[in-house]
Amino acid sequence: MDQQKRIWSTLRRKPMALVGMGMLAVVIIMALFAPWLAPYDPNKRVQVTPEDILAPPDAQHWLGRDDAGKDVLSLLIYGARVSLIVGFVSSFFSMFIGTIVGLTAGYYGGRVSNTLMRITDFLMVIPDLPLMLVIISVWGRGLWKIILVISLLYWTYTARLVRSQVISIRERQFVLRARALGASDFRIIMRHTLPQVMPLIITMAVLDISSSIIAESTLSFLGLGDPTLISWGMMLNFAFERAVSRMAWWFLLPPGFAIVWVSLSIILIGNALEEIVNPRLKTHHLFNPRNMISLATGKPRLVETELQPEAEA
Amino acid sequence: MEQQPILQIVDLYKQFPVARSIGDRLMRRPNQVVHAVDGVSFTVEKGEILALVGESGSGKTTVGMNVLGLQEPTRGRILFDGYDVVDWARGRLPRLKEEHGEIGRLKRRKQILALRRRAQMIFQDPYESLNPRQTIYEIVAEPCEIHDLGLNSEEKEGRVRAALEDCGLVPAEHFWNRYPDELSGGQRQRVVIASALALEPELLIADEPVSMLDVSIRADILTLLQSLRKVRDITILYTTHDLATAGYFTDRMAVMYLGRIVEIGPTVEVLKDPRHPYTQALVSVAPVPNPRKRRKRMILQGEVPNPIDVPSGCRFHPRCPLATEECGQIDPPYVEITSKHKAACHII
């Protein structure tokens, strides 16, 4: 669709977005091609001698070895998988639930909205992390459990945002016109409301990925991660317990750095998207040059500018 | 048998509640309402073009919304083709005549669709009334889809093309892959009209369709509307605050002020011989494109009062240059000037 093309082309021109996309690409490649990139298979049992435990970096192990003698670099590369999977999947679920709740509450208003918003508020008010800890402790550990728990708590932000957007869209004249044409509620929501909110939802979802990755890392760090999988959080967990006293920075720093790297990449992309998607974020004066030119040439305007039409031919 | 007027408005009242602040609640101030429409009655014959003229706050747009069943009146009845619109818009009519002449009970959704198919609206703001994410084709095809006209894709294309070209967007192919923001205001308005026409309605409410367009392109849109009556026998209710455009193509004119009709009659008569002081003022200030024709302009002071606090007696009396004491106390009844022309004023 034209709209998406325009967003994409604008995104491509922002240096921050490009940096972010590059950084994210690195992580994605790491995750996808882990078996080929990692010098060792971290799942294989390793015969170790006492010198191998927490061995510092050398030619065969660029980032040294961990407390079980495994190659840290390989662990790092494989760890990308868990972070990305949890990030993308939970974000997707949150987006899905949040959108449905927000659309319904915003469109119907009244009692429906009140009930849904009470639930949303309830979940928002309770501190996320402690609640996650409690649920996981009770429910048990596992990758899917983590994904579900994160999704179930993070959809609330999207829901609020979508709801307030829908409330303002609902009053716009093209929605009124659709009603006058006889459109059903479902059609108005799907055809006329959702497309307007979509850019915002996607931006939220992208930023959500970052939050989800950090949430997973935190849970793993606290020892509640999936024990069968390698994750950066888990690495940090072991590192804190065992590597700090030995000053084995090569085990401690890389996973932390990796978490920061991937979160930062996503935030850069998300911020750029937000700027594009929310035209009011940019200051604009009455006579924006792009507007004047597009007014005169009749060419389509970019998403980020706002036309101030008075009486126009 | 005498033909029933296609539209009958009887004693229409529409009020909107005003939100109360905490202060209001604590001080127990009485509930306030906006008296948008305050007792309006008129009829429209089939194929007629009636102008509802008034400034902001006159209630003209609200009347249109109620006629279509997009809002519900606080009081009063609206009869479209003899059927009560309020019930119809809710799908609660016991008997509704279908296109095939059958009378029977239609299911709720089908009733509402039947109403929407027969009565349509054109909106004021061509920049806001089109979904910016839909192509022109999708916009005009949508009514066909909603009403499930059972058209295959070829027939649908044909309908869309006919609707666009009837509205002057020729060739249709040039436009239908575009998005609204690639079109000018006048073209967008034509798209809105085209999408309304795709359903072949009998009644069209045109709510200030040209106020946001350049003066030089208004004529085309108005001529288009006029031709709809000739070609398709559509009845049109045209709201505006510009008397001159109303004078161009309407048969009858009703002048509204603060929710009431103050004068109604054949357009030419009302323009040439306005009797209500408000109408006289409006006619006198309408710009005339000739500096030689200087006439005395009756410029009213102040602004139209807030529809929350409607003045007592004749609602126009605070601004009326001819007001008497009686005007401030008693609401004037309609005075017949000719059989078709009447005005609500004490001083006639």
Add this chain to the structure above:
Amino acid sequence: MTTLDVRDLSVQYISEAGAALQAVEGLSFTLEQGHSLGLVGESGCGKTTVMLSLLRLLPEAGRIVGGQVLFDGRDLLQISEREMQSVRWKKVAMVFQGAMNALNPVRTVESQIVEALQLHNVVNSSKDARNRAGELLELVGITAKRGKQYPHQFSGGMRQRAVIAMALACNPPILIADEPTTALDVMIQAQIIELLEELQRELNLCLVLVTHDLGVVAEMCDDVLVMYGGTAAEYASSDTIFNDPLHPYTQRLLKAFPDIAEPGSDLASIPGNPPRLDDLPPGCRFEPRCHASNGEPLCVKQLPALVEIAPGHQAACHLVKGA
């Protein structure tokens, strides 16, 4: 006594792709003290661009590429930005299109006028500033007390008056009003026009009214400049333009205007659309839509110059021969 003399003004916009789009070409007109000029044309014809050029307030992409604006013995297009600052608002003030909706919503109306006064060093103390703000509000028909209210408490008409008051803060001899009556109810429009007429008389202003609405111009302007596609089409006194239009565009424009005194009489829009800046006709800008040219080669190839046809009546059209 000429106040401002615009000669051969040309303005371009640089598009995103880097192309230079001709927004205004070869425009000339004069403004005189105590006279009002109506600048008429369809949206996008360049009338706002011309006014912004006078004040040198064009957006980044705009470039004045030719002409002179002679005022007070100097060319405003050549003076430094510093000198220009003493011209803006003090000598030439503008009521921008849509300004009534651009008032700062979180500050009182009075404080916004005071700000204008203080910025231009018109008054010495804030007390003087407030007094002067009150005076200005009264001048435009608003009780001074209401200055303490916020813009949202003002109606549309009142906000327009407030913006006019702001423009008059420094007592400029020249006032430009860009579409001052669009988006207002017809009775309020009449009030604003009446206000502008009074102000022009009382303050001996030179008033420029930029609009697409011929009716407004007929009400109150002495002279009219009709613009099309960035060029002047016709320039004459108001009486002449309305009663003896020579340029085909002016003639069609008049025919498109509904006359309330002749209800039901024929109206005709002008077929087609105004030219796109990136696709301007090489010759006369109006030729593609002109009912009189019939493909006349001279019209197609050469841009007609504004020529005096009769005393005080100029038109830019090959088909109209000079006196």
